[in-house]
Amino acid sequence: MTNKDVIIEVLSTHSCLTAMEVRQFAKRMCGYDITPQAVAGAMRPLIAAGLASSDKHPSNGKTVYWLNKEH
Numbered sequence: 001m002t003n004k005d006v007i008i009e010v011l012s013t014h015s016c017l018t019a020m021e022v023r024q025f026a027k028r029m030c031g032y033d034i035t036p037q038a039v040a041g042a043m044r045p046l047i048a049a050g051l052a053s054s055d056k057h058p059s060n061g062k063t064v065y066w067l068n069k070e071h
Helices: 003-013 019-030 036-048
Strands: 052-056 063-067
Touching: 003 019, 003 036, 003 063, 019 036, 019 063, 036 052, 036 063
Parallel strands: none
Antiparallel strands: 052 063
8 A cells, every 4th residue: 555545545434633633543454554744745636636625623723634525
């Protein structure tokens, strides 16, 4: 599995996660080690392609990621 595959699997199950939360779910669900920086890096092309989106969380200011509905 690639970083992208793991991230898509995690975000398909749990939406609106920070990079750290994606990392934790990737380890728990897939047994896959990934850093929060690698999550953010893998999300950039997904966002550019329109498959995912991101925004700042209103209360803590951290970036959260989710998959768009058409995916």
